[in-house]
Amino acid sequence: MMKNTSATEPFRSPGSARATIIDVARAAGVALSSASAALNDRPGVSDATRARIKEVAAELDYVPSMRGKSLSSQRAFAVGLVVERHPDVLEEDPFFGAFIGGIEESLSAEGYVLALLVTEDAQATHRRLVELVQGRRVDGVFLNELKVDDPRIALLRDLGVPTVAVNPAEPDFAFPAVHQDGAGAIRDLVHTLARLGHRRIAHVSGPDTYAHSAERLHAWQAAMRGEGLEADLVEDGSFTYEGGRRAAEILLTRDDRPTAVFCANDQSAIGFLNRAIEFGISVPDALSIVGYDGNRIGEFVKPQLATVQTSPRQLGREAARMLLDAVTGGSPEDVVLPEARFVLRGSAGRLRTP
Amino acid sequence: MMKNTSATEPFRSPGSARATIIDVARAAGVALSSASAALNDRPGVSDATRARIKEVAAELDYVPSMRGKSLSSQRAFAVGLVVERHPDVLEEDPFFGAFIGGIEESLSAEGYVLALLVTEDAQATHRRLVELVQGRRVDGVFLNELKVDDPRIALLRDLGVPTVAVNPAEPDFAFPAVHQDGAGAIRDLVHTLARLGHRRIAHVSGPDTYAHSAERLHAWQAAMRGEGLEADLVEDGSFTYEGGRRAAEILLTRDDRPTAVFCANDQSAIGFLNRAIEFGISVPDALSIVGYDGNRIGEFVKPQLATVQTSPRQLGREAARMLLDAVTGGSPEDVVLPEARFVLRGSAGRLRTP
């Protein structure tokens, strides 16, 4: 309980400094070490003494200084997340809100805190990661949005910092990882589109620098082959609304334009959708569109966006749980979340009669 | 420059612990205090010694431990942001991405770090703020999304922690504040709607627990009076998509239903828009809709959402700048950003001929 700092406060005058563990020990008439043991539920104090010490601590509004605690215990009680994004892109993407919310669910229970940094490029990311880790500000970090040949992998290995990866491309990754597979959902959606009569299904990819761009691309290619279709229509959509529009401009002005498209994320899918409509192409009657992520904004557009529903919040929650395990000496097992699922909505269309 | 930990590392064997300032001092053949002064650009060391010390520090890959630094300097070099939101709502709202991006622009330049917490209710907010501040984890905090009679005001005052408020309701607030006014834009949009022929303009408000809900409501009321219109149609939209839909269900099934609506944020406006369309009400022909915030998602829907463009990123940048000033002993002046502007887009409609 938080007490107000009234004049009735024992052992501490109204405007005086915060109580330290020394004050607690003195007020309880015990040794410093006993106070520490009692307050941290370590053995070595009798139940009666422990209770009395805790009582006194509460009386004094004692809150341990994380500075002293960090220095002596060699732990920061904080973990770091470095997001390499242009701030404008950060605004457009709802992934992080949910992901961070999930992280917090795990961290707050353990008294940990999230240090969140936003950087604009790989160089800044490198610099701030070093600051964070070498500066002993955090006990562990999340490795998110992996790139192809991501330089952070070597850096974090060299730094020797506990790390948990989020959706790395390989199943056996350099660090413990949370993974949510989307290949099944992509197979489903391609199959559904094929059953709907589509033969020419394009893919609007993410930048090929990202590992998950490649992953989605390959899953799409495999799915197309599985349906006996040719996987030749690919255009970059940069994971952005504008990128989706640009991809639409290219793909939809071809003579043999696709009748369906699978976009690597929801933003680009919505860009594609809107540009298609502006071209006078009716969705889903003349064009089926499917996104990826399962953002809420997909429900806001008309027609509603068919998509692959992922679980950013669970991803965050599990990643944080694992990271806490790792920083306390554990060797967390990889976590595989239930597969992402294809969610059929208006933009994917209904049965086509050729 | 970051050097790898190869065997060529001087003064430090491959697997050994990080260098501390003691190692630097010893290696440079100077006293601990001289090393500290040199590395922090404090006076008291000759230029030659300083240069040599810095050189040695670089050789050793010395990065100061923020733990030691924090304890001795009585500063955390971190500031806190506690976001009280249900994680699902956090996902839907793009405000935070931009706001946090702005904060980072100011913080990273000064070597500060943002501690970001997400809480679900006022009680948790209180608890974690106390932890953060009393636990000496942060040097200052942001006070965001103010509520009416916000209990955090008294708490932060009692805690005596440097605080910067974001968009508080009153011009003279208990803490230094960044403010971006939207009243002018609301007057503009009401005027535009009136000029378009609208007489019955409704307002979909935010929860009345938020200070900015009241602010927008009052601005709308004043604007309506200014146009000689009655400000009687108000429905709560909870700042959410679903809330906007619910408000539409109530307002659009009235006999004297409004022909235009101003929603307190973009999410609720889009909910309203979609529900209206589902009712078969054509937007903007039979109904004009205006939102507030200027989220990108307003550009994704059809028709595009007219809105009031705010500047979350600048808000974050200025708030962080002020907070850094405050934690270093300054008394930052309030900052007033350029007013938010009304952005006319498709959903607001064109001239009506009665």
Place this chain on the structure above:
DNA sequence: TTGAAAGCGATACCAA
């Protein structure tokens, strides 16, 4: 069980 004392890694004061 309790208490004294040695760190943790920096800052900063005060003599030399």
Place this chain on the structure above:
DNA sequence: TTGGTATCGCTTTCAA
């Protein structure tokens, strides 16, 4: 200008 030393608030070992 230098260098020794107390100090920040806590954890943890080791005797008593």
